[in-house]
Amino acid sequence: NVIFTDVNGGMIAMNGVYRLMYSSGWAGDNSTHTFGYMSTMLVADFMGDDNIVSSSIKGWFSMDYNLQERNFYSSMLYRPYSEWNFYYTIISNLNYILSHEKSLTGLPGEKDNLFGQAYSLRALCYFYLIQLYQQTYIGHENSPGVPVYTEPTTSSTEGKPRGTVANVYRQINEDIEKGIGLLKQAEEQGISQIHKSHIDYYVANGIKARIALVQNRWQDAANAANIARQKTDLGLADASELVSGFNDLDMTSVLWGTEIQKTDQNGAYASFFCHMDANAGMHASYDRKCISAWLYKQMGIQDIRRNNWWKGNIAPALEQTQGPQKSYCTTKFRFSEYSSYLGDNIYMRAEEMLLIEAEALCRLKNYDQARTLMKNFGSIREKNYVKNRLDKVTDSNEMTLDIYGTVSTPEIKTLLDEILLQRRIELWGETGRIFDVLRLKAGYTRDYEGSNHIVKLSDNTKIPDYKGFILTLPQSEFDGNVNMDPVADQNPL
């Protein structure tokens, strides 16, 4: 085994894993809708209530939007298989790396750096798996989880049973703590992030903040998010950066992402921007992605996002059949260079950390700190943000927001309402709205007055743990796993 001799070899394997995160082909011939981490984020966004796959033609992601992908679990072309395959493939690669924790030669700091990244990423993988394939942590601790593996796979490895949600989170927390500890040691030995695609101490804390938020561990979430924001040279993006297309890792607020350097590192059609940039003449130009009209209307008139990230309501006569000239069509994400399909993918940015911290602080009734954070955040986006919005909400950690959005005018009463609303607007298309829907146990409806949703779904979506919000397990898992029964261990069909 030539790869695992020293820590440099281990880093080659680790870089391979990072590359897998933006590789396509996780669903056989349907590679166009599976391009790794960013496609998970899109899937989870389209499954929610804020992001619309507008095409009347059955396009890529339309079945995610219809919550229909889960019906196709017996095929390897669709979402139940692609997400499962993607995260578990990465986990198996990480397990090979981690199995050499004792045997690799190299400087202790470099080894800590390598294994810290591997543990942290494994935590992230299990974290998304459990959110995609089971209802949220709180209240479902004893529900079936997802199989957990920590040993390298060999030809004699048997499939593991589903276990419980609590089990999975136990492993996630253990991994992320270990990862953070090792990365901290690495940092102390002078080894820091060499490329923004690598997980460092701050990114690992960012992952921890996401995890803690789902588990309602507010203090941990606030602390971790705060540490993440301490990264050197990191700050909130300014207005000009916010409208430049989200395609550059050099953006001030980016903690973690992926650099698309050359055309062959990108799946071209199997890429985030292909599906989001309506100007590219690719899938997004015919199959426009639009913001929910309700959410759009929640933005202040002077909010820079309102005119730069989306089109507003366009008269039907002025709409075009292609390109962004369509009501509520997004222009937030754009290729940096069309001729070679270039554009970096952003996985984590400081604004998300700020919003996590603010939400957690608010939940902890630490309203002043939360308000300060929101002031910093909002003022970049909207003139008179404090006066127009912050001052209008009460210090409360109750969510009173009319979650079904049946009222056309905003009804934002509490600070928590505002923070959550800003989260929906700011992170639209980036972090997967359905994960928040599950976490907040809010359910949703697309069938509000003035809805621009193409598919409105049934009233079942008002059920907080509606079965349609999670995926089914792929048949291929049952085919090869002696410890799983295709009927008893399947999610509700």
Next chain:
Amino acid sequence: QNSKLTTITLRVKNEAIENVFKEIEKNGKYNFFYDPLVINKVNPVTFDVKNASLQEILKIIEKQTGLSFQQRDNTISVTKKKESDIPATKTQNIIQIKGNIKDKKGEPIIGASIRVKNSDIGTISDIDGNFTLSKVPENSIIIASYVGYNSEELPIKNKKNFQIILSENTEELDEVVVVAYGTAKKSSFTGSAEVIKHDRIEKRIVADVSKAIEGTVAGVQSTSGSGQPGSGASMIIRGFGSISAANTPLYVVDGVPFDGTLNSINTNDIESITVLKDASAGALYGSRGANGVVMITTKRGGLENDKISVNLKANWGIASRAIPKYETVNEAEYMELAFEAYKNELIYTEGLDPAQAGIQAIEVMGGIAKGVLGYREEYNPFDMPLAQLIDPYTGKVNPNAKLKYHEDWKDELSNKNPLRQEYQLSVAGGSSKTNYMVSMGYLDEVGLLKTTEFERYSGRVNVDTQAKDWLKMGMNASFSQTTSNYNSASGSEVSNLWYTSQIMAPIYPVYEHNADGSLKLDANGNKIFDYGVNRIALSNSNAIALLYDDKEKSTKDNLSARTYVELVANDDKYGFLKGFSFTANLGLDYFNTHEMSYQNPYTGNAATISGSLTKAAQRQLSYTFNQLLTYKRDFGLHGFDILVGHEFYQLKQEYLAAQKTGFPFGGLYELAAAANLAAASSQTDKYAIESYLSRANYNYAQRYYVSASFRTDGSSRFYKTSRWGKFWSLGASWRISEEPFMAGVDWINNLTFKASFGSQGNDNIGSYYAYQSLYNMGLTNAIYNGAAINSLENRDLRWEKNENLNIGIEARLFNCFSLTAEFFNKHTKDLLLNMPKATSTGFNAYPANVGSMRNRGVDITASINIFNNRNFRWTLTAMGSHIRNKILKLADKPEIISGSNIFREGEAVNSFYLPISAGVDPLTGNQLYWVNHDENNNLVERYKTDDVTLTANSREVVGNRIPDLYGSITNDLAFKGFDLSILTTYSIGGEMLDGIYSSMMNVGYKGYVWHKNALRRWQKPGDITDVPKIMWDQQIRTTDQNLIDASYFAIKNITLGYTLPKKWTDKMKMQKIRFYASGDNLALFSHLKGMDPQYNFTGTVGYTYTPSRTISFGIDINF
């Protein structure tokens, strides 16, 4: 000079002249210098001289033979006198003779050869068996011969009229079969092998010989193959031998496994094909023979009737669709169905009042967001607006509406009468020591799909020489260059024309039209492609236009060579060495491929990146080197034939490809012209097998035959401890008809009983590195090298083995009826399977030897000469095979589900696994299913439901594609100069799951076409039908009702030829001239018009190049 002084005493009687020369050389130190070809043709001499001078003897010889001599010193050169030089000898009177040749039944034999022994003089018999020979020396001997009959030698002795009766020679009918590492007489062969002769192959109008085998060998199943010019067909011999590993037979060309592409072989160069079906026949190809062996033997040189034969063939043909189009709805029917789909959606999904739904449906249908008519009804092909076209209450199209235009994409993609042309020239000849065959060929096939084409230039030289009586050497070498223009798009890619043209609703035109329906033309008067900016189906594309704008081309240079050296001790003078021979064979296949794939910068997938060009080069060299020692000798009634050998095989593949994007304008096909390097990669693969082999054959009195073989192979695909596989066979046959007690039974010409058992191997599991755990090193992250694991190690991986039992009987009765019947049981063990692994382990599968499978069946071939007289011959051959497949064991999990198929113990491989239909609910028009699970997945009693999600766990095994009986019927007729051959194939039983048809019955995508059968859909409560209601986005599951009977009958080939009468061709100084017309893939009768039941062996279909029918005319001239 000296010769005068030397005297010679010599007495010879009817001695060959060469021996006389040798005798003289012994006596008098003279050397004769002669051309063996010349002196072999002269008459033997008889004389008795004492103390004669050389000159005296030479004069005698000169008189008796017509040779002349020139002496220089002690060397005497021998030449033949020109005819005019020979004085009208008194001893040899020239006469003319006549005669007639008949067989024992008194039927004249046509075309029998009559020659004067040791001369050039000869002729053949006419259709009445008559012949005339002039200029015959009166005391010579004539020889009458005909294939399949014993030759007769008759001294003339002043007779002028001969009535010759030839008797049939059963020995000569005994075919020589090419077997592993040598040849065998069919009668002595204990295995199962069938020979296809070149005349059978040449009838098929194919570029790839794999398409010519169908219907000629019992037990072989073939696919129809793609219509792409130059493409081949797949075949399986005696069923599925494997699940994950290859099912394809091993191809052997001139004794060495072949690694090139079959379409590089000029089919006219093929002398015969032998298909080895059982272990006794194939075990010596043990390592790779598990799926049967197809041995191709190319033509060799030699003198036919002592003449160098020159053969010129030319053939011109025209292609069309071999399988008709599916029956799809027309424009009016489409509009009505689409309207109904909109209406039903409004009623059943949106909850609208049915009375209102019609009016609103018209609105949606004509709208831009969800409508099928594009912007402002631009795709309404009728001369009235939608509002007037469809009655919202009845849903009917206005009877006064007229079509403005009608275009079918399936017609527009097609070339009109694409031409196929083929030219062949071959020369075969030789001397007694050296034979040669030289051929050249050119083939050009234009495809049905526009811009597709295949072109081949080929040349071959086969030479064998008997350098010494103990040394023989030879080489077969062929070179060919093939060029293909093709469209590689597959599946539901827009640029896949077979998809695009199939699914496109009839209302969408290929070209732009004006409002009045006339074609829009550009400034140059050319039609303008409609790129469908507002077309709801496959918008912004026109796949037919892409054919011209994009380009895919591959050029392949193929070199294939087989050389051998053979040392033979086949004479008593070698003492105990007699019977030994040693052969070394070296065979290599080499090819170089250049591929180019270009996407234009204006439309299609590469428009954003200003075009894209990929160039790829592949080089492959494989060689087989073997050394074989054989011992073959008869001792009295005991015959021995023993072989031991060693063989080494290696393959090396190198691949290099680069892609660039960003062209300044279109039509540039070189990488230099593009701006951005998008990708570059290379790859090298290696594979090797080493083998030791042995075989022993024994026979007693040509009546009892026993053969045994053993071989061991080591493959680089397996880890060193599990690398070597052992393969063996045992076979025996008993020629009952040769027993003394059968001597009195006239009507049995041959009766042989035979049986064999043995094991063969299969290592073809796809990866050359099956057992190894490999990292993919191509995963660079930003600028950092990256790697990820992509296969699991399995050191225990070993050969898949196939244990094969064959019991057969061969008979020929009444000299006109032949029958071969064989029973076989093929038991595959240690199945190489991509064993499913829980996806959560990071791997879906790993290669492992698990489980076993059985194929059991019967192959029968019967042939009868219905008429066999001088004017009319008719032979009917029928073949039939029955096969049953069963998976006996699968490890760990007793079943593997793959889409609509299942692999389950006790069931046939690739069985269909589908929900059971319970018909269409007459109340709601919904599809109903039988299920046995409730919503919580609890097992309950079977009930009907229309809830699709419940069907997932209520599936059943409902059939498979394997037919109950399949085979062919061939008729060969000859009437005077005409010959007619009709090849038909049939298959009875088995099921197909036609996904193309299903998707046209439940149209999920707006703008896609319906099948005509959708017209009988449910429309209103109370309708009893099997087709559910029409509605957009309706989830209907494929059920057992979707299975279609796979039985078919096909007319594969009809060839009618006419050979000009001999007397005409003689005048033209030609041997033979034959004109012929041939139709290939003429007709197919199946249960669903449009379906290709021979698409594959698993019973599905795909959007691929439709097979083509070829009607051709040709001429075949022998000089």
